[in-house]
Amino acid sequence: MTVKNKGISRRNFLKGLGAGSAAMLLPSALPAVASSSETEEIATLLDISKCIGCGECVRGCSEVNESKYPEPKKPFPVMYPTSRVEVEDWSDKRDVDDRLTPYNWLFIQSAEVEYNGTLHEINIPRRCLHCQNPPCANLCPWGAAAKQKNGITRIFDNVCLGGAKCRTVCPWHIPQRQTGVGLYMRLLPKFGGNGVMYKCDRCYNRIAEGQQPACIEVCPENVQTIGPRSEILAKAHELADKNGWFIYGEEENGGTNTIYVSPVPFDLLNRAIDKGAGKPGLQPVADSMADEETLATAVAIAPLAGIAAGIIKAGHYLSSSAKGKNNE
């Protein structure tokens, strides 16, 4: 467990500027982000060849999003059955920054990989990938998660009950739970729910104001670029083609709004990185919702088929009763 360096505060810098004036100071980045949100999903490009693992982005994320972090009250309600329901409490471990937690939505994965005779030291900023068809949101039974038109998948902390289904169905198990907060506390805290799930919301509020996500803005190496998905993909392919690099996130889980480009293949990276709870892999991921898409066709055809069958049945019935009458 590493400890966050809280020394350098960009928050005060941003606070000093105020949201409005800060937005005015960043004219170049703004039109792209703002205009694209109207027409196309926005995506981010992460050129991980540039990342030096300094952790500025991780700290930047914490600083601008701290106000969104949970403030649970203890003691937590007893949750039944106690043998099965686990308390997940990160409120005393807010400084953990080597994995995803409710208080850390971004962390840096590191790997040393030998590829084509060269040793590469690779750092990979990891957070929610903002899938284009996010199973975390699609399968939430409670409507607490949804994708915005601009491609940001959000979990609404005032609605979420903390059942953690989103984490189970997410191919990277990204959302993280904090017990003892949220709506379930006002419903049946003993018998249903277990807190609220948290993850990167891609600084939706900053994007809405025409600002960049904090992790992008503070990065000294310009690892990330944000823009309309088609442009981001074009850039990713340009980099990949020019340098013989690799892409992750374009097809994974049916396509995500986070595109990584890497000088080494992702299967090598996936093998080299430390994986586990809160530490997602870089494995190949098939489209989780593909079968549902196929089944949706059946749902679309079903009413027509039903009506057709009903007409046939009624036709039989009417003609036989008409025959009956004629015979009388």
Place this chain on the structure above:
Amino acid sequence: MSNIIFARLFKITVFFIALTGAAQMPVFKRYYISDIPGLGWLADFYLTNKIHYALGAVLIFMVMYLATEYILSKRNTLQLSRCGVVRASLFAAVIFTGVFRVIKNLPYVTMDPLTVMMIDWTHLSFAILLGITALTALIRGRSSYFEEGRVERKL
């Protein structure tokens, strides 16, 4: 297909659709139900969701078949009971909101988060209401959707 077999298939479909629907909430694992041998699949969100979709299609087919047949040929001879009207409307509401859920999950559809929440909440509420009404009807022995005796009088 005889009416008895159809009715039985209908009941089985409704039972499994309710079960897989309930399985969308993370409760079966919490309450050890999926630990019962043979019920492990109830904790598989993807599997139960796919079954729910497939049975949804079957249910819509059956309901549209019944509704069409009823409107075309039996409307004048068979009267829906009050409890039948309530349950048929609830069925319609559950199916309607369910279809919206299917639509919102399509990759090329993005609905406003508040709309998504409303769809989920109404689907869940109507399903629970339908469950309660169906149980009440069963307990009170009024499981038929139609007025009793009406058929004989008319025919």
